[in-house]
Amino acid sequence: GRLSRVNNIADLRMLARRRLPRPIFDYIDGGADDEVSLARNSSAFADYEIVPDVLTDVSRIETGATLFGEAVDWPLMLAPTGLTRMFHDGAELAVARAAARHGLLYSLSTLGTTRLEDLAAAFGGPKVFQIYIFKDRGLTAEFVARCKAAGFHGLALTVDTPVAGNRERDRVNGLSLPPRLTLKSFLSFAAHPGWSLPALRGSKFDFANVSHKVDALAGGPMSLFDYIGGQFDRSLTWKDVEWLAAEWGGPLAIKGLMTPEDARRAIASGASGVMVSNHGGRQLDGAPAPVDQVAAVRDALGDGPDVICDGGIRRGSDVVKALALGATACSVGRPYLYGLAAGGEAGVDRALTLLREEFERTLALAGVNDIARLERRHVRPLLSRPA
Numbered sequence: 001g002r003l004s005r006v007n008n009i010a011d012l013r014m015l016a017r018r019r020l021p022r023p024i025f026d027y028i029d030g031g032a033d034d035e036v037s038l039a040r041n042s043s044a045f046a047d048y049e050i051v052p053d054v055l056t057d058v059s060r061i062e063t064g065a066t067l068f069g070e071a072v073d074w075p076l077m078l079a080p081t082g083l084t085r086m087f088h089d090g091a092e093l094a095v096a097r098a099a100a101r102h103g104l105l106y107s108l109s110t111l112g113t114t115r116l117e118d119l120a121a122a123f124g125g126p127k128v129f130q131i132y133i134f135k136d137r138g139l140t141a142e143f144v145a146r147c148k149a150a151g152f153h154g155l156a157l158t159v160d161t162p163v164a165g166n167r168e169r170d171r172v173n174g175l176s177l178p179p180r181l182t183l184k185s186f187l188s189f190a191a192h193p194g195w196s197l198p199a200l201r202g203s204k205f206d207f208a209n210v211s212h213k214v215d216a217l218a219g220g221p222m223s224l225f226d227y228i229g230g231q232f233d234r235s236l237t238w239k240d241v242e243w244l245a246a247e248w249g250g251p252l253a254i255k256g257l258m259t260p261e262d263a264r265r266a267i268a269s270g271a272s273g274v275m276v277s278n279h280g281g282r283q284l285d286g287a288p289a290p291v292d293q294v295a296a297v298r299d300a301l302g303d304g305p306d307v308i309c310d311g312g313i314r315r316g317s318d319v320v321k322a323l324a325l326g327a328t329a330c331s332v333g334r335p336y337l338y339g340l341a342a343g344g345e346a347g348v349d350r351a352l353t354l355l356r357e358e359f360e361r362t363l364a365l366a367g368v369n370d371i372a373r374l375e376r377r378h379v380r381p382l383l384s385r386p387a
């Protein structure tokens, strides 16, 4: 089928673009303001060269890693993404099933559209719940208790979203939750029969993990800006991290920090790792590319803590570069969402297969037969040449 003719993540993106109504595709694909960080997240990888070794016996390549204390087949994780049911009926379960087949860690967003208990029941692999802290603080303690009971292995606290980023594509498209049936959106939906919104077909679209407490959508469709502005607590500080770490007592990553100083504070506050991230360019436009911050963060933290490079990864070779700079692993959001939109579970599978093949091929060509042997000397910033 079409999926087998897809050669890379960029091809999957094009398939997703054809398949989805424009407002839905733009919600996945877009970033904040001028999308400078969105573009930079990926282009920064091209500014590193891979410096290969030769004749090192690459007949077998060790790629296993430990993330959030759990063994994974290779150091990639699926980043938390909200609203997944809007992209494909299969929603989070389709993504998680593909992750399990690839021996990868899956993370479920607070704003996901599948109950965390249902996800845990269907997915035996390593799983992380991504927490947003709501103004109703009781919800956070409740998340911790539910995650323990359901057997989640880790938590990721997202700290780059005190307010919603300015996603102008969503403003232009008038994207609302759930998508509103206007004449314009109806025409766009009708022109994309390969896509169907469960809400339009009678099953309820909601934020499955919070709707028992936060029924903000009950009054009718609203924008994500209004939802975040109304619900998220912007008074959060490191004290809240200490509280969460103690309450949870397991692996905890702080997602969305950028500097060595904040990374040190995260570990001092009880976190076991950090996700260096600018939310895929969807929050602070102008923030640095995560890959450019990885080496400094690793140097600040030493060997122990997980350092996950999140954002802009579109090739397996990008993962090799991030690891050589000191990352424990990388995480991807859009690459698997493009796959999901393009072909459901099979599309996610295709995205993960492509990245995995690129990763192994790059390691072989770089002469690295064990990811533990990847070193800083294997990457080098582009030489700047005199004009």
Ligand code: FNR
Pocket (backbone or CB within 6 Å): 027, 028, 029, 041, 079, 080, 081, 082, 109, 110, 111, 112, 130, 158, 255, 277, 278, 279, 280, 281, 282, 310, 311, 312, 313, 331, 332, 333, 334, 335, 337
């Ligand atoms: C996200 N991201 C995100 N992060 C988070 O902590 N909670 C969330 O609910 C979401 N939702 C979400 C939706 C969509 C459609 C996208 C594309 C992203 C950010 C995500 O976890 C991750 O940081 C980025 O996707 C990484 O960048 P790439 O891989 O998309 O370039």
